[in-house]
Amino acid sequence: MTVTAEPAVGKEAPPGATGPAPRRRTGRVRRIALPYLLLLPALLLELLVHLVPMVIGIVMSFKELTQFYIRDWGSAPWAGFDNYSLSVDFDAPIGKALLHSFFVTCAFTVLSVGLCWLLGTTAAVYMQENFRGRGFLRAVFLVPYALPVYAAVITWAFMFQRDNGLVNHVLHDQLGLTDSPSFWLIGDNSFVALLVVSVWKGWPFAFLIVMAGLQNIPKELYEAASIDGAGMLQQLRRITLPSLRPVNQVLVLVLFLWTFNDFNTPYVLFGKAAPEAADLISIHIYQSSFVTWNFGTGSAMSVLLLLFLLVVTGVYLVLTSRGRRAADV
Amino acid sequence: MAAPRSFVWSRRIFLTLLTGFVLLPVYVMLSSSLKPLQDVSGEFRWLPSGLTIRPYIDIWSTVPLAKYFVNSLIVAGAATVLSVAIAIFAAYGVSRYRFRGKRLFTVTVLSTQMFPGILFLLPLFLIYVNIGNATGIALFGSRLGLILTYLTFSLPFSIWMLIGYFESVPRDLDEAAMVDGNGPLGALFRVVVPAAVPGIVAVAVYAFMTAWGEVLFASVMTNDTTRTLAVGLQGYATQNDVYWNQVMAASLVVSVPVVAGFLLLQRYLVAGLTAGAVK
Numbered sequence: 001m002t003v004t005a006e007p008a009v010g011k012e013a014p015p016g017a018t019g020p021a022p023r024r025r026t027g028r029v030r031r032i033a034l035p036y037l038l039l040l041p042a043l044l045l046e047l048l049v050h051l052v053p054m055v056i057g058i059v060m061s062f063k064e065l066t067q068f069y070i071r072d073w074g075s076a077p078w079a080g081f082d083n084y085s086l087s088v089d090f091d092a093p094i095g096k097a098l099l100h101s102f103f104v105t106c107a108f109t110v111l112s113v114g115l116c117w118l119l120g121t122t123a124a125v126y127m128q129e130n131f132r133g134r135g136f137l138r139a140v141f142l143v144p145y146a147l148p149v150y151a152a153v154i155t156w157a158f159m160f161q162r163d164n165g166l167v168n169h170v171l172h173d174q175l176g177l178t179d180s181p182s183f184w185l186i187g188d189n190s191f192v193a194l195l196v197v198s199v200w201k202g203w204p205f206a207f208l209i210v211m212a213g214l215q216n217i218p219k220e221l222y223e224a225a226s227i228d229g230a231g232m233l234q235q236l237r238r239i240t241l242p243s244l245r246p247v248n249q250v251l252v253l254v255l256f257l258w259t260f261n262d263f264n265t266p267y268v269l270f271g272k273a274a275p276e277a278a279d280l281i282s283i284h285i286y287q288s289s290f291v292t293w294n295f296g297t298g299s300a301m302s303v304l305l306l307l308f309l310l311v312v313t314g315v316y317l318v319l320t321s322r323g324r325r326a327a328d329v
Numbered sequence: 330m331a332a333p334r335s336f337v338w339s340r341r342i343f344l345t346l347l348t349g350f351v352l353l354p355v356y357v358m359l360s361s362s363l364k365p366l367q368d369v370s371g372e373f374r375w376l377p378s379g380l381t382i383r384p385y386i387d388i389w390s391t392v393p394l395a396k397y398f399v400n401s402l403i404v405a406g407a408a409t410v411l412s413v414a415i416a417i418f419a420a421y422g423v424s425r426y427r428f429r430g431k432r433l434f435t436v437t438v439l440s441t442q443m444f445p446g447i448l449f450l451l452p453l454f455l456i457y458v459n460i461g462n463a464t465g466i467a468l469f470g471s472r473l474g475l476i477l478t479y480l481t482f483s484l485p486f487s488i489w490m491l492i493g494y495f496e497s498v499p500r501d502l503d504e505a506a507m508v509d510g511n512g513p514l515g516a517l518f519r520v521v522v523p524a525a526v527p528g529i530v531a532v533a534v535y536a537f538m539t540a541w542g543e544v545l546f547a548s549v550m551t552n553d554t555t556r557t558l559a560v561g562l563q564g565y566a567t568q569n570d571v572y573w574n575q576v577m578a579a580s581l582v583v584s585v586p587v588v589a590g591f592l593l594l595q596r597y598l599v600a601g602l603t604a605g606a607v608k
Binding site: 032034035036037038039041042043045046048049050051052053054056057060070073119122123126127131137139140141142143144145146147148149150151152154155156158159163164165166168169173200204208211212232254257260261263264267268281282285286289290295298299302303305306309310313 | 333336340343344347348350351352353354355357358361369370371372373414415416418419421422423425426428431434437438440441442443444445446447448449450451452453455456477478480481484485488513538541542543544545548549558559562573576577580581583584587588591592595599
């Protein structure tokens, strides 16, 4: 892509622009203060929407915060580590449900990220070279990414209806694969339904990023390889996939975090209480806080989730960057 | 070198299946939105028994869709403008200056990407209620509160992406502008911003899309007058019946502006994502 920057370079200085020479001292002070001034709005907002809420969230996780204290949460009694021990007591119902939800989320995330990556990469590799209709297909593939989540997921919810949905119509009425119309939004099938929707919605992002990554691979590499007699599969294995490594490192991490934290998809698909088989962690925490009104426990679960994500991300970054360094040698 | 026939065929099959998968919900949305109610309440039909535009008329009166539309527009628009404006200054500061705390700032911004939204929901709710009690500024339930909340999603991403983009603008250009007598802000707006327009557009599109599609905060932090489309669309399901044809018509109506805008600007978005993510 080319970025031209002709405008304004040669134009005369605006009136009142600061000249470098006359007041050197204030100039220096200004130069030191300037980056901070530029960051100030962002800092203030980050403080308001991220840091302060996070600190409050952590404080709340040590409090006995039920609906009685919500108006004046500062006066809620301290609970020490009670909320945490309640969350991780896997023999009691609350801890057991949380652990179950955690495993469901892990399985869901691994499958969804894997499938998104596979579909996105395959499509991007197939579309690496130009052919008729390529631009059109690319636009089509971006539709799931552009559609507002709720509009898309509501449509899927309609398709998964037991009595008037497309899925059962095709599987049961037209293909005769099932004895009776199945439930998709309750029971064990709900995991499959959630996975399908999540992959449908998520794979175009992988496609976009991998396609961008493919553009950075020099054409000469492929030419040299084909002169050496390497077939398409060999080129894929020896050139394409290794070159995509740094792109994949970021892509998989971002997909992982988004999928693991996804709230919108299960919430629109199932409502406030997800079926057990598809009880993703963020909706589980939402339910623990807002439906059963136990905000202290909900906060403790959020903090545990955050710690988990921090550890996984840290380990992942260390492992992948070491792998990358080894590959470079 | 021409691709082998087997490759062309496998490509055709794969891409056709994928297109079908992608467009299936779009087809269901479109065809169901043109069906009479008895068509969508019974067994699914691929083709409508009769075409009707009735759902497109009824959607506006079954729920106050226009009001939700305006709310979404105000909230998403304001969140976009704010996050882009703030991100431009911040990204310029980070990409052009060395200063104490720079690394801390970028790491903090980046790591907020991994925080689950649920972590902020309740604390923000409490902060808004407290600010409201203390100052009388109603943040909870108001559009302003929702706008600030949506910055949680778009601001870190915008800053992160714009840093990458501004760094791809050669430093000589804005230094030349400063030698010509512009101040740093003059250089930013006369040189760096014009050169980074694709990135800025990409960030704006992304910010707008996230705000337009957000569900969690919209469902907790809005009331009857400030409700956005994300929550309002659930109004077509009554206790007795779901007006699926109207749900589909409304989904289509709220999707068209973003999808059209996105497809028009996708070139920029792809370029912007590349600069941000591939680095």
